[in-house]
Amino acid sequence: MNRVVLATLPTPLENGGKLPGGSNLWVKRDDLTGLGVGGNKARKLEFLCADALGAGAKSLVTVGAAQSNHCRMTAAAGARLGLPTHLVLSGDEPRQLTGNQLLSAMFGATLHHTGLKDTDWSGLEKFRQQLTDQLSRGGSEPYSIPIGGSTAIGAVGYALAFDEINEQCATKGFSPESIVFTTSSGGTHAGLIAGLVRARAENPNKDWPRIIGIAVAKGAAMSVERISELTSQTLRLLDCTATVETTDVIIETEYMGAQYAVPTKEASEAATWAARRGAWALDPVYSAKGFSGLLGLDAKNCFSADSNTVFIHTGGLPSLFVAH
Ligand SMILES: Cc1ncc(COP(=O)(O)O)c(C=O)c1O
Structure with a gap:
């Protein structure tokens, strides 16, 4: 692999x-x-990102709770590989970014605050799918990763x-x-x-x-x-x-x-x-x-x-x- x-x-x-x-x-x-x-998530992302590069992807999309470690690490992988990264997150945009969101933004990811509850996994996944479709139509050629990279x-x-x-x-x-x-x-x-x-x-x-x-x-x-x-x-x-x-x-x-x-x-x-x-x-x-x-x-x-x-x-x- x-x-x-x-x-x-x-x-x-x-x-x-x-x-x-x-x-x-x-x-x-x-x-x-x-x-x-x-x-x-670093161990999973080594294989997921190889698959993304192999498929010719030009960007990454993933999803998680507001303080998702998986999203932060995908943002880090995107930075390392030069792939613009989009994160679909639960909750509203905070006045000040903290924790994983702060790091994700530092790594250059675009944060999409959905306003959804962090236990609404199916709503979050639906949002990821919609964003992936939208990015594909716009020519960003996204590789879309389900919750947790699982x-x-x-x-x-x-x-x-x-x-x-x-x-x-x-x-x-x-x-x-x-x-x-x-x-x-x-x-x-x-x-x-x-x-x-x-x-x-x-x-x-x-x-x-x-x-x-x-x-x-x-x-x-x-x-x-x-x-x-x-x-x-x-x-x-x-x-x-x-x-x-x-x-x-x-x-x-x-x-x-x-x-x-x-x-x-x-x-x-x-x-x-x-x-x-x-x-x-x-x-x-x-x-x-x-x-x-x-x-x-x-x-x-x-x-x-x-x-x-x-x-x-x-x-x-x-x-x-x-x-x-
Ligand atoms: C710190 C930490 N531990 C454990 C897990 C669980 O890993 P998995 O989603 O593969 O079950 C996660 C998932 O987000 C995590 O961030």
């Missing part, structure tokens, strides 16, 4: 000491992928991340029992499972980790069926004939709180725990809720004592500086 280099890889895998339940914590620093201050092409980035994690763990002398991360539009999750399925087919006798997604958005939280379908599409792109089992797809939904981007007490406590343990900065919308899921599962004895648990820090730093 075609790929453009946008991320600084491999990202570090840091030792986080013992979890309260006795498992060893490892933090995979995908907040340090480097593109436009970092985060998980297509099979984008997910390939996380299939390769699975291999990267696996190799780093092997170098450090262990096999992880679980890999835990925040899931929203599902591309990170499907990609990781595709990586697992492919590696398992090549080496069926090894103990492979559980891939556990902590969901943070009701509207975008993918069902087991949809993640399985996206995983199957990703495996096809990888020319892998092995198939995903429904038991491979684990989505924990009890850590998102009232709704997307509504802070929870558990996430705030998890952010403090992580900040004081390893100086990891987790944001309240994504990574802190994900880590609250990891601590919650640990409290339920889901991780065996002395096992190894990898938390993928997927980024989100800019929204730490925005009022929630």
